[in-house]
Amino acid sequence: MERKTVLVTGIGGNVGQGVLRNIIDLNLDIFLIGTDVATFTAGNYLCDVTYKVPYAFDTNYISEISAIVEKHRVDIILPTTDYEVYFLSLNQDKIKSTVVASDSSLAKKYLDKYLTFLHHQELNIPFAKTWLPSQFVKIDGDIIVKPREGRGSRGIEINPENPSSFSDEYLIQPLHKGKEITTAFYVKKDGSLHGLFTMERELTNGATSKSKTCNKYDAELEKIIKSMIQFQGLRGSINIQSIVEDDQTIIPFEVNCRISGTNSIRHNLGFQDVKYSLQEYLYNQEPDEVKTIEGIATRLLYDVIYPNATDENLLNNNSSNFKLY
Known part of the structure; x- marks a missing residue:
């Protein structure tokens, strides 16, 4: 070859x-x-x-x-x-x-969490209620303020004293409490869903530090994802971050229109979205069938040393x- x-x-x-x-x-x-x-x-x-x-x-x-x-x-x-x-x-x-x-028009919507909210609201797809600070009126319960664009946990404030003082480069959401899950899914060239894979996770400095396979919510998540991909233009590997509340309501609060940071963990647990991308776009092959397994993962820091460099x-x-x- x-x-x-x-x-x-x-x-x-x-x-x-x-x-x-x-x-x-x-x-x-x-x-x-x-x-x-x-x-x-x-x-x-x-x-x-x-x-x-x-x-x-x-x-x-x-x-x-x-x-x-x-x-x-x-x-x-x-x-x-x-x-x-x-x-x-x-x-x-x-x-x-x-x-x-994915198409640039959708990548732009998912780059900006407020535009994501408006897009999902228009299509009647679940997503955390989101306001710009200039629109915000005090609500009962806790809130979280975070940048509209960006990654990780940088720039986040919980229950700030004056949320309306933030510029509209930020957004405000209710602080939903419960189990945090991360769901990767792969959309084939023809626009069909190839599969999904969900993990519970714990974060350290905004990145996943520990995760565990979780398929309990797959049926409901598949409904959400199929609603998303009916709006043509999503392709490849995409990630949804959600909170599962005590009553089992799933509330997506962020969509990453790209391969996500847990790709190396998924690869070893049977959801090989990088491989699917190579099969479709590099070799013009049908991606392998998704065959996931149970598993737990944590991350370890390594050094790369170049002696005498x-x-x-x-x-x-x-x-x-x-x-x-």
Whole structure:
């Protein structure tokens, strides 16, 4: 089989690094290119070559990605950050490679949590009630204020003294309490749902630190997801974050229109959404049947050490004697 070339963005983050590890685990003949806004990241050692690129919203981002694509004849691009999903999808016609991403119009809606709320409200799809601070009128119960755009738990405040003082770059939601779950689903090229996988999770600094398979809510989540994909344009791997309240009501509060940070855990528990992406977009194959298993996962911090190295610009999986410890 002819060697393929895959570009993975955002290799400094846990999403991109998980994607790279999943591809390597498949033992396919693939040349891996990694990009990030930093020259040197923990993900470098997983790549055959790496490039520093501007932020996705910078004017030079698309031209620099295009130059990498043409230099290496990249077959597909797997974006792993929200902004890159949007800008690469928006500029697909300028890039001589297939971007595995949803339509830019939907990527934009899911990039902004307030626009997500309006989109779901219009389609009568469950989502946490959401206000802009300028619209907010005091309610009974706790509230949470967070940025409309962004990831993790940065910029969040619970029960601030004056919620209306925040700019409309923030949003306000009721603070729903209960079990937090994260649901990945994969939408095939033809727009059909290929499968879903849910885990209970615990967070540390905004990222999953421990998770456990949870299929108790699959029937209700499948209804929500099928309502979402009836609005054409979603493709590939997508993630929903929800709270399950004590009465078992499922309340989605965020949608990530990209591969999520638990992709490496899912891969080992039978939901291999990175593999499905390669099968469809790289090899023009039907994705494998979803066969998930029960499991529990936690995360461990490793060091990547390059003995005697002096120039971080040259470090990748071709560097001699690098060590994982």
